[in-house]
Structures are given as C-alpha cells and as structure tokens.
Amino acid sequence: MKIFKDFKIVLLLCLTLGLAPFFPEPHIWGKLKWLIGGAQGMQLMDWFDVLLHGFPFVLLIRLIVLKIIKK
Template sequence: MSDVVNNWKILILLCLSLGLAPFFPEPHIWGKLKWVLGGAVGMKLQDWFDIILH
C-alpha cells in the first residue's frame, strides 16, 4: 500500500479520475466549464464553489 501512496504518477492519475467523475454522459467539471462559458445563467453560489474546489 505504501508503494501506491509514494508513487506520484499513480496519485496524479487517481486525483484526475476522481476530479472528472462521473464520466458519463460527460465529466462533471467539463459540464461546469461549459455552463460558465455559456454565460453562467442560473448558477448559484454552490456551483461557483464547486468549480473552485476542482
């Protein structure tokens, strides 16, 4: 287990996969970015906070 924690390549892969989840129908952050680029109509404070966390 310590090999996984000490391997930065695996950690980056795990972080990226978690940040993009769910993958279908589209990655979560991708949907948020499209929403912002589309004018951010209807975005609430929690949606902005969600983008900042990504």
C-alpha cells in the first residue's frame, strides 16, 4: 500500500500511535523495558500492545533500509 511507503505518514504514525500515551513515559518504551527485563507477568494484551505501538517503528526501519539499499 502506498500509505506505508510515505515517510511523512510513517513518521506521523511513529510520533502518535507509536509513542502514545506520552506521560509518564512513552508506552512502547515501558513495554520494551519490560521485555528487556525478562517479560515476567506479560499477558496477551501486553504483547498486543507491543505489536500495536511497535508497528510504526517497524515500518520506519523498513523504509530506511529500503532507501539505503536503493542507493
């Protein structure tokens, strides 16, 4: 889909969905710290949260890699 190839849209997704809620810390940051700490007590909803909030960053990394390979 064209929408997933547009840097502006993907950056907007990263800054909104990827980081929301912003306070006291970005949600994805808290989930990543939890994963690095061993993911003790993570339930299915927590794993879904990681996928939901992490997907925009996966798209961004994909676009960057494709841009580098294209050059």
